[in-house]
Amino acid sequence: MGSSVIEKPLLAALSGRRVSPPPVWLMRQAGRYLPEYRAVRARARDFLELCYTPDLAVEVTLQPLRRFPLDAAILFSDILVVPHALGAELRFVEGEGPRLEPVFDRAGLARLGAERLHERLGPVYETVRRLRRALPDRVTLIGFAGAPWTLAAYLVEGRGSKEFLRPRVLARRDSALFGALVDLLTESVIEFLSAQVVAGAEALQLFDSWAGVLPESELRRWCLEPARRIVATLRARHPEVPILVFPRGVGACLRLFATEVGAQGLSLDTGVPMAWAAAELGGPSGPTLQGNLDPVALLGPEDRLLEEARAILLAAASRPHIFNLGHGVLPETPPERVAALTRYLKSGGE
């Protein structure tokens, strides 16, 4: 009171106001496309050590902010730290992605437990604490977690997949078992995100990367309901911290997430036409829309890149909007394209 507090643009947008130019950050803005990231990555034995070493995780989180005029930093971590903290064996195979010990029966579920969740995730909270102190005033610190369905899908499949058939079959053949797994993950995600807020996260994003493989009835049960529960519990505990949900690939079912989850923000994947989203997803009282430039546009010519960014700005102009990609920055992305994009956005898209 008295001293002038400048509201952070990203938080302003998530409070339902149109901010001009809109705040911008990019999913996977810290990552392999940056040479300075690769240098730090080389200092860690493996990817998980990078996630669990606050010195290194803080450094890579901050790297893109030194280069580009971004309005948010997202904690550098991985969605699979939650299953890992629940006791699932996890390793990242170079060039092939994650491998987990698959959970397909009650014995597999019984091996998981939340007893040591906070202890194991302590280094992540420490990273959040340090980031909050290190970030400039205008930059919002975003914490995140994988959504229960997506985490359960990796746990049951044991790895990444195009179709995630094993979890989809298990969810139907033994919905009690699958439901118990999703419940454990839902509770753990709530505790994990809550601890990130206590450590200093100012906004949260829930990544449901594989929601798109489910039909509506299964989506309601395994994605929408857990998201609603997570959002309601966190909003009750931390009413000042807005939440973004990212149900990737759900198409027309985005309407359910816009109207039934209660999150302040809805992140759109590449396939969603922003004009459709702005018109159909709740109107001016609906959630703030985030997105949704094709990450591949950063690998093409600059004029097309800026043209597509401009089309998104125009289509979202009637709504509170956070500019982002529709998926993560690709490792092959030239950093100068990210520079050109963010410069363009900060110039008001002219």
Add this chain to the structure above:
Amino acid sequence: MGSSVIEKPLLAALSGRRVSPPPVWLMRQAGRYLPEYRAVRARARDFLELCYTPDLAVEVTLQPLRRFPLDAAILFSDILVVPHALGAELRFVEGEGPRLEPVFDRAGLARLGAERLHERLGPVYETVRRLRRALPDRVTLIGFAGAPWTLAAYLVEGRGSKEFLRPRVLARRDSALFGALVDLLTESVIEFLSAQVVAGAEALQLFDSWAGVLPESELRRWCLEPARRIVATLRARHPEVPILVFPRGVGACLRLFATEVGAQGLSLDTGVPMAWAAAELGGPSGPTLQGNLDPVALLGPEDRLLEEARAILLAAASRPHIFNLGHGVLPETPPERVAALTRYLKSGGE
């Protein structure tokens, strides 16, 4: 004239009429889940030989019709026979899917040509001719092709992929080259489908299996425009033969395919809520909707399976509808589940 001609239920539905109970067929209804398919498959050296040997391809096409009350047979073949007939090397690696010699430059494009298209695809036309003679009166023979974007994606990537990044990048970095490839494929698909009609196909389906990885602007250029051209040319040449398009995974962009392509039928993937599609995709004058039961439902309990089938019947009741899956029958599917589903549908869903 004079003799009573019974109209085939599938063609009636595609002419825009509601048929009760709706006609039913299943994508990949001929396939590995049937023991009699596996027996025939074992007689061919490889999967391509199965596609190119009319005796075998006719037999596996007819197999599901001997077991289940289906209203259509779809030619047994593969979408990649068109690139193969254009000169691309192609082989199917057991358990890993197709491998093609990748096309990434003008030299690669120059190796492809339509000169021998019909000669190489002759066995496919012969299969269509024999099927048309062999099929019962009520059953419609569906011909098909992969859509140009999906075929180009396989050609540029050289194999299946989660994301098909190589073609997405090439389409932006060298849109002239990529456009020439898509044009060649568009012309070839038109000639291929047209020849299938001449050989006896009574309806056609265009499979754009990987349309869902593109943002709207790219989708319009590489999927919507070619589909419009294919449909317009074929409708002019063969006005009596209806066409179904299947742009898988495009979510809200289905509206473009419902209103701008001119096809009589629109096939919906698993992720599309049928109630949304029935309300939003063109109303009573829009295309006949096809779909869209989750194939995984056939691997779960029978009561849930029939409940979901019933929900689709109810949601589509206001529109001309063809019952189908939202994706192909899975190899792990118990044939008795398909029997239960089709019996239920033929009983009027009661």
